[in-house]
Amino acid sequence: MATIYDVSVLAGVSLATVSRVMNKNAKVSEKTCKKVLDAMAELGYRPNAVAQSLASNRSNSVGILVSELKGQFYGAMLSGIEAELREAGKHVIITAGHANEADEIDGIEFLIDRSCDALILHVEAVSDEYLVELSKGAVPFVLINRNIKELADNCVSLDNEKGGYVATKTLIDKGHKDIAYIAGPMWKSDALGRLAGHKRALAEHNLNFSDELFFEGNYRQSGGVAGMNHLIESGKSFSAVVCANDETASGAMTVCRENNLKIPEEVSIVGFDNIIFAGHLYPKLTTLDYPIIEMGHMAAKLTLQNSYQANNLKIKHLFDPELIVRDSVSKIN
Amino acid sequence: MATIYDVSVLAGVSLATVSRVMNKNAKVSEKTCKKVLDAMAELGYRPNAVAQSLASNRSNSVGILVSELKGQFYGAMLSGIEAELREAGKHVIITAGHANEADEIDGIEFLIDRSCDALILHVEAVSDEYLVELSKGAVPFVLINRNIKELADNCVSLDNEKGGYVATKTLIDKGHKDIAYIAGPMWKSDALGRLAGHKRALAEHNLNFSDELFFEGNYRQSGGVAGMNHLIESGKSFSAVVCANDETASGAMTVCRENNLKIPEEVSIVGFDNIIFAGHLYPKLTTLDYPIIEMGHMAAKLTLQNSYQANNLKIKHLFDPELIVRDSVSKIN
């Protein structure tokens, strides 16, 4: 592998000059520049990224921590992040935090040790205090899907409360009054936000929130299954259920079918996230679109701006979920 | 940030000795070792990964190229790979190849420039020749979901042909004779393999393969939609359709419902991959399980063995898909 030294010899210039043409940060006469470029081409020279990092103290890599690699949601998020960063010549180092505190901290330290220039974190278990503390450290980071007041400038998040509100409001507008709720894990802030929106919609329309029509799930199908079973067994009547996400809805729908509860005639269902499969469930799921790919792009842009002096980027911190109407909600009188 | 030098001063030993205790590769007296460890602890020393790489010519990073980051399948794959590698202290640099040749080559070069010690490639567009050529280069790699004779030792793949065979055989055993096929893109080797298995099963039972009951899809829901519409419009009768993957099946099922074709009474359907949603479609999809997480682990193990002298690892190159019987296939007489 040719080094910068080989290039300098062949071009008949100094190391420094070669470095200059690579980095285009200082004036080099057109002639010299061409000589260098030719030499590079002839040798098939490729800069050694590691040596560059050591000397410049920048690695051009950004570390990404997500809860899980599997699942539609995280894939979409990574997709947005990677596309944006790759285009800027940065690369992403990805690791998983498994939504528990020890692993998340572990992952963050792992990435920092890997000398990432910046981090994009999708963390759920770690406390706000920890993050505020972390922000005083040397490695800047952006938070995705989380909003902490003190770090607001570095957050990209969804208005979960509004989403929860819209989901329930949609049902109310269709005449529903007995509305059940299958939540996500109550220690996750987005799950809390969605539930809060649900409660606000209820309150605004003078409907009571009933503990019996509430179930804490896990954001997965199994939670929807357990939740719907619980609701049916409770004996309390309900005409609709809002599910904290689409996977939960999918599980709930399966149980409805097994119990011959017709959707949407007997039970209306609203999901959240609008994952690809939402449109292929039966019936097609009415849900709230979570623009996660776009948000991944935005987190990456924010990173580019904060850590790589990109500018003229339009930054947006808070995104709105959008109602996608399909077939799982019916009107009642 | 403390450096190895600071540690050596505080511990009262040389740089080399500190390096030795870090790498545990040479004898250091217990006493000295303790002194060094204490000094490290006191300073909160963290080795600089970049400097280590430059000096040792190993980066402890492995580059992963996948077609897409979004979608269940790739997420599951990455999950297996990352878990295995992370446990070994390696980190993964991930990039996407978008299933087209230019981007795949681009991605590979990007990763090589990033001085990865090894690569794990999920490539579809690049030719066998290119890969054979690449294997002569300096950076070793493992191929996942692809099997090239010359590189067999570095491949981890699924027996797609067998899977296609089993899918169709299952239908034949249930009495089906008019079996349609909605394929994946015919330039993908796994799509070809699955189709080949389908044809073999047909031939073994003296059933003809009919061009009219064949449709080339795209491995996505839209392909299943288009395929099933095509089959219905063709007017040819069929009692079953095997779909090249679950997403295709999902799209096809949606069309069946819209046309009041009852599954499985009027049309039986078999999928492939067993993605999470397969069990939550309506009806629950009979499909072939693709053990992709396990295969991700295996690709990582192979990498650990080839590039990081791990040993005692049980390596398996070819995996078998396994039939998962659910509700989308019926018996006919």
Added chain:
DNA sequence: TTGTAAGCGTTATCAT
């Protein structure tokens, strides 16, 4: 067992 010192391939600060 431990220390000395020469790299690893760049960048960046001085001079010139």
Added chain:
DNA sequence: ATGATAACGCTTACAA
């Protein structure tokens, strides 16, 4: 505009 040269933080012969 260009060239020397000292870092960057670590590994690894080679000596002792």
